[in-house]
Amino acid sequence: MESLISLKGHFHVFPSFSSKPRTTIPPTQVNTYRKNSFFTFSVRAQVEPNEGSASIATSSESVVDALKVKEWEVGMFHNEVAATQGIRIRRRPPTGPPIHYVGPFEFRLENEGNTPRNILEEIVWNKDIEVRHLKERKPIGMIRKDLEKAPPVRDFIGALRAANERTGLPGLIAEVKKASPSRGILRENFDPVEIAQSYEKGGAACLSVLTDEKYFKGSFENLELIRNSGVKCPLLCKEFIVDAWQLYYARSKGADAVLLIAAVLPDLDIKYMTKICKLLGLTALVEVHDEREFDRVLGIEGVELIGINNRNLETFELDISTTKKLLEGERGKIIRERNIVMVGESGLFTPEDIAYVQEAGVKAVLVGESIVKQSDPGKGISNLFGKDISV
Secondary structure: OOEEEEEEOEEEEEEOOOOOOOOEEOHHHOOOEEEOOOOEEEEEEOOOOOOOOEEOOOOOOHHHHHHHHHHHHHHHHHHHHHHHOOOOOOOOOOOOOOOEEEOOEEEEEEOHHHOOOOHHHHHHHHHHHHHHHHHHHOOHHHHHHHHHHOOOOOOHHHHHHHHHHHHOOOEEEEEEOOEEOOOEEOOOOOOHHHHHHHHHHHOOOEEEEEOOOOOOOOOHHHHHHHHOOOOOOOEEEEOOOOOOHHHHHHHHOOOOEEEEEOOOOOHHHHHHHHHHHHHHOOEEEEEEOOHHHHHHHHOOOOOOEEEEEOEOOOOOOEOOHHHHHHHOOHHHHHHHHHOOEEEEEOOOOOHHHHHHHHHHOOOEEEEOHHHHOOOOHHHHHHHHHOOOOOO
16 A cells, blocks of 8 residues: 655654554545645555455454544544634644554544644643543532532522622632642632631631632532532632533532633524523523623523623733723623623732723722732632622
8 A cells, every 4th residue: 555645834753563454444534635724734545456345454443443533534524613702722632633654553643733822822722631530530420419519509690799798899709729830820728618608707618719720720629619618609610611511510519600702602502501500590691701602601591691701811911901801881881781790800909900891891800919828718708899898
């Protein structure tokens, strides 16, 4: 057999002296030509006389390899659909397509198509792999049983509205966060329950608990510990949701709300996941970063809580004027008509910052770094708002 491989980008070739037999797969399963904005890759396999299939050197697990290729192509199609909605975060795993075999060699492309372009994309790609493994260990059937034992859901939006009415200030979602990719370790002496209790005592309406381990040093164990500690504040599971399975898992661990990021999830995913949230009793906080994401989310029926993140998730730069810009004009009018609760997120450090986003139209704020770094997080809340907001 003679093969011709042409590609644009870099690749590494690894000798493979496996004694595994060669097998054949139909031409329809060979990615004979693929071209997109990320890279170009082509394989032309010569069909030998009297044979109806293209022979390529591969391992005895070629069927598995072919399925991996198909799974990868489905992921690529997801990226293409998302791109039509302005979503720049690709959902492909960082490995790119599976290993290709050429004679006694194997290689994997390494180029823009399988290298994350920013930290959010890196997080999402790794989360996709992490969730895939978790689903294998804990299928949805097992989680359904855990749901029967989960503590009752608490009213997340109701708590924010009540705090806003009581104080005349935005209801606070205080974040239990040990670290972040941009700031590193925020608090060395990190006791999630102690921090949560301090937040509640200081006047927080709700709590946000980071559950991502790799990038934020969080965990679902922290979420469970806080829920079982007697803290009455409703809990937001602050996770990078890429699969509906995560919604069931979060609820089984005691979450009252979850975060859905419009920069990551296409409209169909958000619609589907918000419906599942309603079935589970969860509140969905849908997060946006720019006008296009905001308009997409406003076009989805049933969204009751929207967060505006002042941090550019691709560059991690902060600009609290983002909140004001997005809530001006027609969008602000729609928000008021639908009675949607708006949440200001990121870049809030002073009473002036709180006043600025409140004037823009938010009824709640999500704050982590500026209070979790304080020796007494509860007093940090008073400093943030410029007054004591405890009950």
